[in-house]
Amino acid sequence: MDKTQETILEIDLNAVTHNLKYLKSKLQSKTKFLAVVKAFAYGSDAEQIALHLQDLDVDYFAVAYTSEGVVLRDAGITKPILVLHPQPINFKTIIDRCLEPSLYSARVLKTFIECTKKEKQTNYPIHIKFNTGLNRLGFWENDIDFIHTQLKETNSVKVASVFSHLAASEDLQEKEFTNTQISCFTNTSKKLVALLGYHPMLHLCNTSGILNYPEAHLDMVRCGIGLYGFGNSKEESKNLKPIAALKSVISQIHLIEKGETVGYNRAFKSEKKLKTATVPIGHADGIGRHFGNENGFVFVNNAKCNIIGNVCMDMIMIDVTNVDCNEGDEIIIFNNQHTAEHLAEAIDTISYELITSISRRIKRKFTK
Ligand SMILES: *Cc1c(COP(=O)(O)O)cnc(C)c1O
Numbered sequence: 001m002d003k004t005q006e007t008i009l010e011i012d013l014n015a016v017t018h019n020l021k022y023l024k025s026k027l028q029s030k031t032k033f034l035a036v037v038k039a040f041a042y043g044s045d046a047e048q049i050a051l052h053l054q055d056l057d058v059d060y061f062a063v064a065y066t067s068e069g070v071v072l073r074d075a076g077i078t079k080p081i082l083v084l085h086p087q088p089i090n091f092k093t094i095i096d097r098c099l100e101p102s103l104y105s106a107r108v109l110k111t112f113i114e115c116t117k118k119e120k121q122t123n124y125p126i127h128i129k130f131n132t133g134l135n136r137l138g139f140w141e142n143d144i145d146f147i148h149t150q151l152k153e154t155n156s157v158k159v160a161s162v163f164s165h166l167a168a169s170e171d172l173q174e175k176e177f178t179n180t181q182i183s184c185f186t187n188t189s190k191k192l193v194a195l196l197g198y199h200p201m202l203h204l205c206n207t208s209g210i211l212n213y214p215e216a217h218l219d220m221v222r223c224g225i226g227l228y229g230f231g232n233s234k235e236e237s238k239n240l241k242p243i244a245a246l247k248s249v250i251s252q253i254h255l256i257e258k259g260e261t262v263g264y265n266r267a268f269k270s271e272k273k274l275k276t277a278t279v280p281i282g283h284a285d286g287i288g289r290h291f292g293n294e295n296g297f298v299f300v301n302n303a304k305c306n307i308i309g310n311v312c313m314d315m316i317m318i319d320v321t322n323v324d325c326n327e328g329d330e331i332i333i334f335n336n337q338h339t340a341e342h343l344a345e346a347i348d349t350i351s352y353e354l355i356t357s358i359s360r361r362i363k364r365k366f367t368k
Contacts, residue, residue, distance in 0.1 A: 011049075020056055141187075164189075282315050
């Protein structure tokens with residue numbers, strides 16, 4: 001691969017294929033696979049990733065917001081798209097673009113049914129979401145009679161699936177809590193299914209659920225982070241390949257005298273002679289200010305170099321005192337060797353936050 005001459009996010013579609021194969025090898029053959037491509041496919045590129053996955057063996061896609069589903073339809077995605085967190089104002093768009101809403105409360109269920117009636121729909125696919133302990137979105141078990149009453153009055157909608165979301169599937173210390181969520185979902189969904197008289201799909205597991213709770217795969221799994229190469233544990237991350245590499249270049253090198261300062265607010269004070277490099281990526285690109293002041297680091301010719309001083313909007317300064325490097329040399333912020341998971345840990349966050357923060361102004365480049 002050629003060395004980059006500007007800041008770039010390189011995305012390896014072969015790694016996506018590898019991750020999908022690995023994750024599917026954990027499933028029984030009857031279990032369906034939903035690919036979560038919300039938030040620009042975790043900061044990469046939702047259209048390209050979804051088009052790539054659509055040609056492979058995935059059954060469903062999911063996004064968070066309606067607008068993300070519209071983008072996928074415009075890009076030519078024809079497989080079913082679940083919208084995890086829709087708002088009633090977008091229900092007509094949902095129907096117009098054949099998107100499938102997650103309905104999580106009395107208010108949204110009633111409003112969606114009214115909308116499907118107005119639009120003269122029959123058996124429009126909906127997904128009923130239960131809260132089983134995350135306490136974020138979802139009906140409670142004692143809403144079952146309400147849901148059933150609403151549904152039996154109309155044939156404008158039909159339940160395509162019933163689902164819930166695990167709160168701590170990556171944390172094996174919380175196994176007891178997760179098992180309670182699994183049995184709560186099993187009981188609740190059973191009751192609703194008995195009242196419906198037909199069998200919608202049941203699903204519960206995210207990536208860590210797939211890896212840690214094989215007994216809870218049910219009819220479908222909803223996989224996000226695993227497709228992008230992270231398994232939420234050292235062991236599982238070994239089996240997956242990070243799909244994205246964030247690279248940049250050295251714009252300029254400075255020799256700094258003892259006692260000088262570097263960057264805004266003079267946050268870095270030099271205690272010795274120093275060589276610094278300025279790199280064109282900043283907090284507007286997703287490298288937040290928390291990475292400044294030697295919390296974060298990048299790699300120059302495989303040497304780890306700290307980010308010194310405050311992160312600027314469009315630049316960082318790094319300490320390259322002991323590194324053989326020149327202006328124009330390539331910088332690695334993360335790749336499949338120096339992982340985003342590792343860099344995220346340096347500021348007490350998770351891979352999800354770092355990769356989804358990489359701004360749209362950074363060019364994406366795809367390799368196959
Ligand atoms: C984001 C999300 C997922 C995917 O979770 P990963 O941990 O990235 O696999 C699955 N289900 C719901 C409801 C989500 O919001």
